[in-house]
Amino acid sequence: MSEETCLCIDLRGAAQNLTRRYDAALAPAGISVTQFSQLHTIQMLAQPTLQRVAEATGLDRSTLGRNVRVLEAAGMVSMSAGEDARTRVIKVTRKGRRAFQRAVPLWSGMQNEMKAQLGGERYTLLKELLSDLKYIPESVGGTS
Amino acid sequence: MSEETCLCIDLRGAAQNLTRRYDAALAPAGISVTQFSQLHTIQMLAQPTLQRVAEATGLDRSTLGRNVRVLEAAGMVSMSAGEDARTRVIKVTRKGRRAFQRAVPLWSGMQNEMKAQLGGERYTLLKELLSDLKYIPESVGGTS
DNA sequence: ATAAAAAACGTGTATATACCCCTATTTACA
DNA sequence: TGTAAATAGGGGTATATACACGTTTTTTAT
Numbered sequence: 001m002s003e004e005t006c007l008c009i010d011l012r013g014a015a016q017n018l019t020r021r022y023d024a025a026l027a028p029a030g031i032s033v034t035q036f037s038q039l040h041t042i043q044m045l046a047q048p049t050l051q052r053v054a055e056a057t058g059l060d061r062s063t064l065g066r067n068v069r070v071l072e073a074a075g076m077v078s079m080s081a082g083e084d085a086r087t088r089v090i091k092v093t094r095k096g097r098r099a100f101q102r103a104v105p106l107w108s109g110m111q112n113e114m115k116a117q118l119g120g121e122r123y124t125l126l127k128e129l130l131s132d133l134k135y136i137p138e139s140v141g142g143t144s
Numbered sequence: 145m146s147e148e149t150c151l152c153i154d155l156r157g158a159a160q161n162l163t164r165r166y167d168a169a170l171a172p173a174g175i176s177v178t179q180f181s182q183l184h185t186i187q188m189l190a191q192p193t194l195q196r197v198a199e200a201t202g203l204d205r206s207t208l209g210r211n212v213r214v215l216e217a218a219g220m221v222s223m224s225a226g227e228d229a230r231t232r233v234i235k236v237t238r239k240g241r242r243a244f245q246r247a248v249p250l251w252s253g254m255q256n257e258m259k260a261q262l263g264g265e266r267y268t269l270l271k272e273l274l275s276d277l278k279y280i281p282e283s284v285g286g287t288s
Numbered sequence: 289a290t291a292a293a294a295a296a297c298g299t300g301t302a303t304a305t306a307c308c309c310c311t312a313t314t315t316a317c318a
Numbered sequence: 319t320g321t322a323a324a325t326a327g328g329g330g331t332a333t334a335t336a337c338a339c340g341t342t343t344t345t346t347a348t
Contacts (some may be wrong), residue, residue, distance in 0.1 A: 008162040014277040015155040022152040086296040133158040230326040
């Protein structure tokens with residue numbers, strides 16, 4: 001009798017739940033898991049434009065812009081004009097690097113906690129399944 | 145060399161992706177997947193209070209209140225004072241029921257699309273893993 | 289060289305979400 | 319019974335997110 005639950009809603013619920021847990025774990029470093037992830041991306045890309053970061057994260061450009069504004073207000077990143085006058089280049093500040101570094105072990109702790117909770121094999125499986133969900137097939141049913 | 149990705153961020157990405165797909169699928173019925181899910185919950189609970197729905201969905205009460213306000217503005221639900229003067233009771237309107245009914249086959253289509261994309265066994269596995277993620281263990285490492 | 293197309297960004301608007309604090313009402317207890 | 323505690327909601331504030339539209343700058347094609 002129990003009805004089938006919505007995969008999308010279940011995914012969102014799990015994401016919200018984990019967000020709370022990760023945010024709580026990172027709190028001592030003064031950043032959220034969103035900020036942690038974005039600082040990481042910006043550092044990796046080395047002075048990228050908003051567009052680059054948006055592509056790398058899969059987020060909408062305007063979303064990214066607003067998220068980065070939060071990081072900027074917190075003094076974690078700074079923006080400056082790029083060579084291409086249309087662009088603005090993002091740099092992680094010293095404060096941002098320090099916060100990120102402090103967050104790394106806390107984040108690792110949470111990742112390990114999740115591996116422990118799910119079990120290593122199931123953790124790997126979940127990562128794989130989530131990776132599959134990133135790809136939107138043109139037509140799942142097939143056209144022919 | 146490839147660095148480990150954040151489980152939380154991966155989950156959120158998948159959830160955002162699926163939300164887009166489900167929303168697109170439900171668009172002909174005039175509701176989003178959020179609204180679909182909430183209409184379903186409200187119908188199941190039969191004239192519940194905000195609190196009841198919040199508990200059932202695992203969302204914050206204030207979040208629920210704001211979501212329901214959107215449904216109310218769309219004419220999908222109506223609110224009226226409950227016996228307990230502190231509460232407000234939510235009812236799905238005829239319009240809401242019609243929209244929900246029209247959405248059901250579209251939603252089922254998406255669910256099947258996801259099963260097809262992942263494969264039935266992996267779909268089931270994913271549901272199981274997501275269910276596990278709903279439970280926050282007091283202490284994963286164990287205290288004793 | 290110029291006009292059209294494309295790219296990068298900002299803003300407006302809207303939903304989804306959470307946390308905190310305040311108010312009104314109900315319940316429990318002493 | 320009268321007061322303290324618990325419960326249900328509302329509103330403020332803030333982040334995360336997307337889409338549509340407009341502006342500026344660069345590229346491309348003629």
